[in-house]
Amino acid sequence: MFFDVAVIGAGMAGLSCAQRLRQAGYSVAVVEKSRGAGGRVATRRVQGTRADHGARYLESQGDAVQRLIEVLVDRHILKLWTDTVWEFRQGEMFSSPNSCYIAPAGMNAVGKYLAQDLDIWFGRRVQAISTTDNQMWHLSLEVTDDNLEIPQELIAKAVVVAIPAPQALMFLNSEIGLQSDFLDKLRSVEYDPCITVMAGYSATKQQDLSNLNPQWQAVTFRDDADLAWVGLDSSKRLESQQPVFVVHSSASFADRHLESADLPTVGQELLDRTSEYLIPWLKQPEWLQVHRWRYAFCRNPLPVSCLAAEGTLPLVCAGDLCGEGQIEGALRSGLAAANWVNSQLQNLPLDSSLNW
Template sequence: MFDVVAIGAGMAGLICARQLRLAGYSVAVVEKSRGPGGRVATRRVHGTRADHGARYLEPQGDAVQALIDVLVDRQILQLWTDSVGEFRQGEILSIPSSCYVAPAGMNAVGKYIAEGLDVWYGRRVKAISRTESEMWHLALEVTDDNLELPQELIARAVVVAIPAPQALMFLDTELGFSSDFLDKLRSVEYDACITVMAGYPAAKQQDLSNLNPQWKSVAFPDDADLGWIGLDSSKRLDSQQPVFVVHSSGDFADRHLESVDLPTVGQQLLDRASEHLIPWLNQPEWLQVHRWRYAFCRNPLPVSCLVAQETLPLVCAGDLCGEGQIEAALRSGVAAAVWVDSQLQDLPLDFSVNS
């Protein structure tokens, strides 16, 4: 039995769990994947790493700035570039922007916040219910091979820090949630994204040196297919080959999200990238493709967190609340921690990510 269970080990769930754990509550985090960070994600591919989720951290507000400062001090993050490109009408415009990355992979951010937390990986919440003693009961579904942990949890309070459509799979009126609360969750919409990780022969490293591109990051705000391209291998300290990461536009992702042939979909994006940037981008040595069904929240709710009234303590948090993606997720996670604390013991909270 725990005081609090956080569902989802993304930025909101982790920062909320961290604040409550530091205050003295017993906290468990349930995460369906194998690691922390949510969309701040890294994949091991062909002897290297590629950031296939969040591209970098940039100062969006006080919450992200504080996290950047701590992670730079701990040598987890370093400055990647002080300008980003925008492709408009056939030209790349340079825009000042301080972008910080983790040479070990952007998932190092989630790993740092998760330090000291009890995170149950490979578990998806299948259903929640109320016990006779007025506690939350969570039934868990195994998503990994690890069968050692129990497949149920009991908690006094629940923080739901996953995309709204996933939360609605186990939140319904039968549990006492108001129609207003559920309607607000149903109103939240997301843009999908298809990400391609592509590696090229080591010999192309010399081509890159000769080209000496002045960009590491290029956004495509007006393209029907492309959303963003980054030279991911420039983040690594020991890169042996060029690696690019390409993000699709939302429209492209909608058209191909259910495709059963993702390599062909990924090749289409590389073909498009080669037309705009470097001709050999359509000739990868290898490629991998990842679908992000809930990549960007399109219409977040104008609240710091969404509280379920007239039930046992339960609150929704994440980038579905407030503006600013990672900034919004961090702020929402902290707001959820404050609310949960007010419903339990009202212990003093430490809002520093440096703790």
């Protein structure tokens, strides 16, 4: 299978890059190891409902995210969740104005929207990259699902690597002509992990929650040793029949428990901690699920919009490892990577607007 461009990773950076190149006229294949688009803007189906276990909501971080919010609100994919954010510190709640937008169908609706019309190879992990005799990139792919209809290799003129740096370094090395300076920059990028708990409660607790009538939809814990954020996820859903909460751990808590073989116990520990601060019955869920994010937040993004390799065939890294970090940085990095790839190939006219 031959393409102009292979994009590795269907997160925000990979999707924004692939869309800009596709719209310019390039043939693009996106390779994604999971079963859905969006990366850490993720939703899980659980116990007859949905829970956003990745990105909590979209908020204006810059022009790229703001324009995306406007487009998705206009298309009834996003809606305003709350215009106030709360922070718990020193035993008290403090509020500040901030508009937070969510997708009632789940935050992965954002990725689904950006993935429209793209050729995405789900359930494929890149095992190795090499060069062909006629100066192309050759990608060898590992199957991570049961879909054997998609080929396990592809050839492309250019490659965009839009995944966390440690994952990229599993197949990027000096053997394929990458210079030590490029690889050293990738190795310098560090990430903070996060453990996320999704917990559901008895439908009878819905009335109790109504009686409590908490002012908050979500609470941030800036300096807590264990907690980073707690959200009433079921308040995002139109059809919710029971309270569902999502809890994000602190980086230090995740570091301590990242390799635990007993994730339910780890999740229960976070719920116990949450119940001490917010609502006592939060430590008694009907069900809970736990997800590990090894590369939740880039700690030290590189001061570039994208990281291009020199002295080899066109290859560039993009994502929240570049620029401002967060979703804004990922979107802008993907667009910058598309511009760079275009400069190495045909220099086709690109849409420079942020019209998602």
